[in-house]
Amino acid sequence: MINPALLKEFQTILGPQNVLTDQADLLTYSYDAAVLKAVVPALALRPVNSKALSRVVRLCNENKLPLTVRGAGTNLSGGTIPLRGGVVVLTNALNNILEINAEDMYAIVQPGVVTAKLAAAVEAKGLFYPPDPGSQAVSTLGGNVAENAGGLRGLKYGVTRDYVMGLQFFDVNGETIKTGSKTVKCATGYNLAGLLVGSEGTLGVFNEITLKLIPRPAHQKAMFAVFDDIDKASETVAAIIASRIVPATLEFMDNFTIRAVEAFSRAGLPVDAAALLLIEVDGHPAQVEEDACKVESLCRKNGATSIRVAKDAAERDKVWAARRSALSALAKLKPTVVLEDATVPRSKIPAMVRGIQNISRKYDIPIGTFGHAGDGNLHPTILTDRRDKKEWERVEAAIEAIFDKALSMGGTLSGEHGTGIAKSCFLEKETSTATIFYSRSIKAALDPNNILNPGKIIGHLKA
Amino acid sequence: MLNIKALTILMRELEDQLAACMRCGMCQAVCPLFSETGLEADVARGKLALLDGLLQEMFKDPQGVYQRLNKCLLCGSCAANCPSGVSVLEIFIKARAILTGFMGLSPAKKVILRGMLSRPEIFDRMVEWGAKFQKIFTKPASELIGTSCARLVSPLLQDRHFRPLAPVPFHRIIPSLNTDKGHSGLKVLFYVGCLIDKFFPQVAQDVIDVLNYHEVGIFMPQKQGCCGIPAISSGDLKTFNRLVRHHLNIFDAEKFDYLVTACATCTSTIKEIWPMMAAKDSDSIQSRVVEIAQKTLDISQFLVSKIGLRKSVIEDIDTAVEVTFHDPCHLKKSLGVAAEPRALINANPGYRLKEMPEADRCCGLGGSFNLHYYELSSKIGKLKRYNIKASGSSVVATGCPACMLQISDMLSQFDDKIVVKHPIEIYRELIKINGTHT
Numbered sequence: 001m002i003n004p005a006l007l008k009e010f011q012t013i014l015g016p017q018n019v020l021t022d023q024a025d026l027l028t029y030s031y032d033a034a035v036l037k038a039v040v041p042a043l044a045l046r047p048v049n050s051k052a053l054s055r056v057v058r059l060c061n062e063n064k065l066p067l068t069v070r071g072a073g074t075n076l077s078g079g080t081i082p083l084r085g086g087v088v089v090l091t092n093a094l095n096n097i098l099e100i101n102a103e104d105m106y107a108i109v110q111p112g113v114v115t116a117k118l119a120a121a122v123e124a125k126g127l128f129y130p131p132d133p134g135s136q137a138v139s140t141l142g143g144n145v146a147e148n149a150g151g152l153r154g155l156k157y158g159v160t161r162d163y164v165m166g167l168q169f170f171d172v173n174g175e176t177i178k179t180g181s182k183t184v185k186c187a188t189g190y191n192l193a194g195l196l197v198g199s200e201g202t203l204g205v206f207n208e209i210t211l212k213l214i215p216r217p218a219h220q221k222a223m224f225a226v227f228d229d230i231d232k233a234s235e236t237v238a239a240i241i242a243s244r245i246v247p248a249t250l251e252f253m254d255n256f257t258i259r260a261v262e263a264f265s266r267a268g269l270p271v272d273a274a275a276l277l278l279i280e281v282d283g284h285p286a287q288v289e290e291d292a293c294k295v296e297s298l299c300r301k302n303g304a305t306s307i308r309v310a311k312d313a314a315e316r317d318k319v320w321a322a323r324r325s326a327l328s329a330l331a332k333l334k335p336t337v338v339l340e341d342a343t344v345p346r347s348k349i350p351a352m353v354r355g356i357q358n359i360s361r362k363y364d365i366p367i368g369t370f371g372h373a374g375d376g377n378l379h380p381t382i383l384t385d386r387r388d389k390k391e392w393e394r395v396e397a398a399i400e401a402i403f404d405k406a407l408s409m410g411g412t413l414s415g416e417h418g419t420g421i422a423k424s425c426f427l428e429k430e431t432s433t434a435t436i437f438y439s440r441s442i443k444a445a446l447d448p449n450n451i452l453n454p455g456k457i458i459g460h461l462k463a
Numbered sequence: 464m465l466n467i468k469a470l471t472i473l474m475r476e477l478e479d480q481l482a483a484c485m486r487c488g489m490c491q492a493v494c495p496l497f498s499e500t501g502l503e504a505d506v507a508r509g510k511l512a513l514l515d516g517l518l519q520e521m522f523k524d525p526q527g528v529y530q531r532l533n534k535c536l537l538c539g540s541c542a543a544n545c546p547s548g549v550s551v552l553e554i555f556i557k558a559r560a561i562l563t564g565f566m567g568l569s570p571a572k573k574v575i576l577r578g579m580l581s582r583p584e585i586f587d588r589m590v591e592w593g594a595k596f597q598k599i600f601t602k603p604a605s606e607l608i609g610t611s612c613a614r615l616v617s618p619l620l621q622d623r624h625f626r627p628l629a630p631v632p633f634h635r636i637i638p639s640l641n642t643d644k645g646h647s648g649l650k651v652l653f654y655v656g657c658l659i660d661k662f663f664p665q666v667a668q669d670v671i672d673v674l675n676y677h678e679v680g681i682f683m684p685q686k687q688g689c690c691g692i693p694a695i696s697s698g699d700l701k702t703f704n705r706l707v708r709h710h711l712n713i714f715d716a717e718k719f720d721y722l723v724t725a726c727a728t729c730t731s732t733i734k735e736i737w738p739m740m741a742a743k744d745s746d747s748i749q750s751r752v753v754e755i756a757q758k759t760l761d762i763s764q765f766l767v768s769k770i771g772l773r774k775s776v777i778e779d780i781d782t783a784v785e786v787t788f789h790d791p792c793h794l795k796k797s798l799g800v801a802a803e804p805r806a807l808i809n810a811n812p813g814y815r816l817k818e819m820p821e822a823d824r825c826c827g828l829g830g831s832f833n834l835h836y837y838e839l840s841s842k843i844g845k846l847k848r849y850n851i852k853a854s855g856s857s858v859v860a861t862g863c864p865a866c867m868l869q870i871s872d873m874l875s876q877f878d879d880k881i882v883v884k885h886p887i888e889i890y891r892e893l894i895k896i897n898g899t900h901t
Contacts, residue, residue: 024527025502027516028509033487038512040521046501073503074488092501116492137492328546335482337547387482 002043006063010045013055018093020044029070029088033135034078034422035338035386041068041082046090050110050207053094057205058174060087061451068453069201071112071140075147076339077420079200083455089205091142097121098208105213106165106182111142111206115149118211127213130157133416134327142206148198150416152323155374156248156282157214159416160197166210167193172447182210195442200418201453203446217282220248221292222316223309225299226273230254230357232303233275234350237373239298240279241346245291250374251278251323254353257330257368257381264329267322273305277373278323280316326370327381334366334383340399342406343415346376355405356380363398365391377415403429419457427457467520473561474518481518483549484511490541490551495825495843496534504531507541507551514558529562534836536829536843537696538792552797553739556695560740563698576694581702583688583709587634590661594628601627607882610875621837624875626662626868633664637671639685641717645678647770652719653683654710654733656690656726658864666864669891670725670762676894677770684713690732695740696830704744707737711751721769722759725887727791727863728830731798734759761794762887763803763862772810772890776897783815786889787854789847789870790823791863804862807886811893819854821846826861828869841873848873851881860884 002010002021011019020026021043030038042065047053060067066086073080082088091112098108102125109118115136122129132151133139139149145167150159166180179192196203227233237250253261253276262269269276277299281291292309299307310316331337344352353369356378360367371379380402384395403413403426413423413430428436439458443450490507491497503509513528522528535555542551568576579586601611604624611627613620633655644650651674659666674681688709694702714722724730734756741752766772786808794800801823808816827833827843847870851859859874859881861867871883 020502022527023522024513024516024531025504027521028503028512031486031512033485035485072488072491073486090501135488138488325546328548331485331487331547335479335485337485385482 002065006059007043009059010043010056013052013059014045014047018046018048020046029073029090030081032073032075032078032080034076034081034420035336036078036081036421039082039085041088042085044088044090046093048093050094053089053205053207054170054174054176056087056089057170057172061172061174061449064449065451066454067205067451069111069142069146069205071143072114072135072138074135074139075143075420076341076417077147077414077422079147079418079420079453079456080143081421083421086451091140095140100125100127100213101182102127104182107211107213109141109209109211111140111145111209113141115139115141115144122213123216126216128216129163129211129213131160131163134324141209141211145197145206145209146200147418148416150372150375150377152249152251152372154372154377154416155250156246163212164193164197164209165212167196167206168208169196169204169206171204172449172452176207177204180210198418200420200456202443202456203452205452217248219285219288220280220282220316221288221309222278222280222319223292223296223307224319225277225279225304225307226270227275227277227303228273228305229303230275230353231350233277234353234373236277236299236302236304237349238347239302240295241374243294243298245281245294247279247291247295247374248282249278249280249372251371252276252349252353252373252378253278253323253326253370254368256366257326257370260329260333260368261322261325264332265322265325267318269322270306277304278319323370326368327379330368330381330383334385336384336386338382338384338395338399339417340380340382340402341371341377341415341417342380342402342411342413343375343377344406344409344411346374348409348411349373349376349378351409352376352378352406352411356402359398359401359405363394363401365394365398367398372415375415376411400426421456421459424457424459467523467525470525470561470565471518471520473565474514474558477514477554477557477561478518480550480554481511481515483547484508485547486512487546489544489546493540493544495538495540495827496536496839499839499842505534507545507549510535511549511551511554514554525562525566529566532558532562534832536792536825536827536832538825538829539796540792540825543796556736556739559696559698560700561698564700568697568699572697572699576697576699576702580689580694581705583686586688587632590628591632594630594632594661597627605875605878607880608871608875610871622876623837624872626871628661629664631664633660633667634685634687636664636668637683640671640681640683642675642681644680647677647679649720649769650680650682650718651765652714652717652722653681654690654722654724654729655683655687656724656729656864657688658868659726660687662868663864663885666725666885666887669885669887670723673766673887673891673894676773677766679770682717682719684716686713690729692728692732692736693830695736700740703740707741707752708748711748711755714755720758721765722755723762723765724759725762725862725885726865727761727793727798728865730759730761731793735797761798761800761803761862763807764800766890767803767806772806773894773897775810775812775893777812779812783813784858785817785854785856786814786858786860786884787817787819787851787856788822788886789819789826789851789859789861789866791861791866792823792825794862795823804860804886807890808860811889811896813892813896814858814889817854817856819850819856821850824850826866826869828865830865833869840869844869844873848877848879852879856881858882858884860886860889862886
């Protein structure tokens with residue numbers, strides 16, 4: 001329970017309509033898109049300006065109230081679940097694009113700006129903000145930075161981290177911390193932005209984010225290649241990378257996913273194909289044509305049974321609509337969908353795909369695999385019904401097996417979904433005990449009362 | 464003290480459907496209410512989580528959940544865009560019925576729904592009285608749009624610029640019809656619907672004229688009432704069932720090939736909600752409801768797919784009026800009907816269709832949502848008005864009388880010189896032009 005005097009203070013700072021105390025409202029901030037136990041907060045606050053946000057942070061610290069920042073609540077690792085109760089701070093009223101500077105190619109945004117809205121606004125000025133996480137239609141940039149979100153274009157354009165030029169955030173005392181700059185180069189002070197990106201709200205609360213923009217590529221070409229053998233498809237991925245071509249997107253879909261997408265969208269996908277590669281190259285028109293030719297011949301050389309190149313924008317849209325509907329199509333098959341994002345060095349994609357298939361057989365769990373093959377970030381998608389306790393145990397075992405497989409190949413637990421609650425108990429496996437202690441020391445120094453999204457990332461150690 | 468256990472047992476029928484929501488949150492992108500308030504309890508994911516909370520016995524009192532469940536336009540934008548294919552509307556409507564049954568209907572709703580709406584003749588009489596007296600309390604607001612507003616400060620009317628009730632409702636002009644199939648070889652049951660009967664009798668007249676022109680036999684039985692949507696969206700299953708039975712009885716009097724309406728909401732109610740709620744009815748009622756639902760079509764859908772539109776005898780006109788089309792949620796999102804009403808407009812060379820941005824964004828009316836949350840309803844409506852303006856058209860057409868009321872209110876408040884029409888009116892004008900040229 002929040003004491004009445006403190007509650008009153010929050011109401012004075014934020015306005016009573018932005019202080020949510022009703023049990024029904026609070027329940028709606030107890031979950032995110034991860035398949036994890038919900039935790040209901042004691043209070044939800046919706047600051048409408050920076051000053052209020054800073055005062056909220058300070059008050060929470062003074063009163064030792066846990067504080068979990070929430071954007072759209074779409075993350076897949078439990079980053080926005082208020083694990084220790086306390087306060088959920090909503091950023092979606094802080095949703096202004098403060099500046100789009102076309103000359104210097106940067107944008108400054110408040111944390112609650114929706115990713116797709118920024119992308120559209122910069123596109124209108126002939127610029128490009130490439131990170132495109134699957135949830136971009138609703139996800140917030142604050143959330144993207146906090147989780148270091150990726151997307152389909154990671155292979156060529158990188159992830160959110162690669163676009164954060166600077167941050168202005170509040171420390172636990174509500175003091176303004178500034179790091180980075182609007183300049184392309186900036187060598188002053190610690191690279192605090194580097195520390196804060198992907199910190200999942202455990203080290204500070206974002207107030208303003210400066211993002212790098214790039215020129216829009218002039219030309220694109222999309223195609224899909226059909227394979228009758230999954231190994232041939234994954235070896236093609238390795239071959240494309242090895243020949244020094246960097247497609248904007250290089251996506252993979254296994255037979256299970258192809259059938260689900262086709263049943264759902266009737267897009268005309270070959271349902272008997274073992275695997276599909278969906279590839280797009282972009283850039284200068286001449287370079288695009290050359291790269292597309294090379295990619296096409298590489299696909300053939302590696303055993304593609306057919307290749308279809310999109311003739312125009314409409315056909316290109318069709319290719320990507322099919323890929324984008326993969327998760328939806330799989331999600332319709334079973335009530336519970338666990339979307340994993342274990343990632344391996346890209347040359348290991350063939351081994352990882354085989355590994356996932358073996359795990360699916362071993363634990364007798366349907367797993368559809370699709371994802372960003374070009375950057376080694378596959379999405380093994382487990383279909384289950386959480387209410388079936390027996391099956392759920394097998395699912396948990398399968399997830400751990402996927403993690404082990406990825407780590408054994410020098411990979412990582414999470415390419416783009418973050419550690420959150422879901423992967424915190426596996427973090428030590430990937431790093432080391434000392435890494436966890438080192439991280440905890442940073443956390444303890446910056447957040448002595450442990451109020452900033454407590455229990456996330458570095459919460460667990462092997463017993 | 465309410466017996467929450469008993470409620471949990473009732474809620475169990477929704478358990479499987481609720482489990483389909485994976486909490487991805489994609490509904491936030493399309494919910495017109497969420498885009499205004501930013502509150503999770505206003506968007507489908509939040510409401511589904513609340514219903515799940517009831518099921519998990521997380522509430523001592525369901526009132527808070529009930530209130531939030533009712534704060535929804537039932538526009539179906541979320542369902543149409545849901546990656547997991549959650550039957551959001553079905554869950555919401557059934558949950559409203561369960562919770563209303565459990566908690567009881569509010570006294571005001573009891574009077575309106577059970578006392579008036581469930582008895583078509585009494586309802587008609589009351590509305591006619593209203594039509595006679597409305598001029599005393601209201602004054603004209605926009606001559607072009609045909610709206611009025613309150614003469615004095617009125618808590619009921621607030622700042623609304625509403626379309627007044629027609630002086631004579633359609634059922635007084637033509638109480639019933641039963642004509643033979645002509646050349647078309649088809650006979651339809653014309654279901655008028657309350658709003659068209661009481662606010663837009665001209666639209667009903669145009670439907671009749673168009674059907675006659677295409678030599679379609681018309682069966683229009685007397686004593687038609689409400690399709691039941693206001694009742695079922697308030698969770699009043701009793702009134703809803705009574706209305707469905709009433710109509711089954713009057714529909715039985717004649718054989719017909721299709722049931723057509725010019726109201727998107729009536730069409731989607733009869734086609735989707737009648738069978739959805741009949742699952743617990745007797746086999747004979749169920750099969751009659753399903754049979755009628757299968758025959759039910761929006762007027763534009765009927766004309767385009769079963770008859771074929773009349774081509775214009777004259778070529779394009781230089782002075783064509785620019786018209787933009789608003790997709791009613793109950794046509795596009797519920798039934799997937801979007802091309803057909805546009806075809807009706809395009810058939811008339813006197814008009815040139817010019818799409819507005821976000822043509823399928825909800826107008827914000829949402830039936831009784833507009834009564835309970837007028838401020839929010841207008842905010843959403845003003846976005847629609849902005850998009851209509853942005854199209855630069857002088858006419859806005861839409862296939863639902865409820866949307867017509869909301870859009871009229873919004874345009875009139877800004878004194879916009881834009882006329883609101885039903886697509887059938889535009890098509891009817893073509894037939895008139897053709898008539899004078901042949």
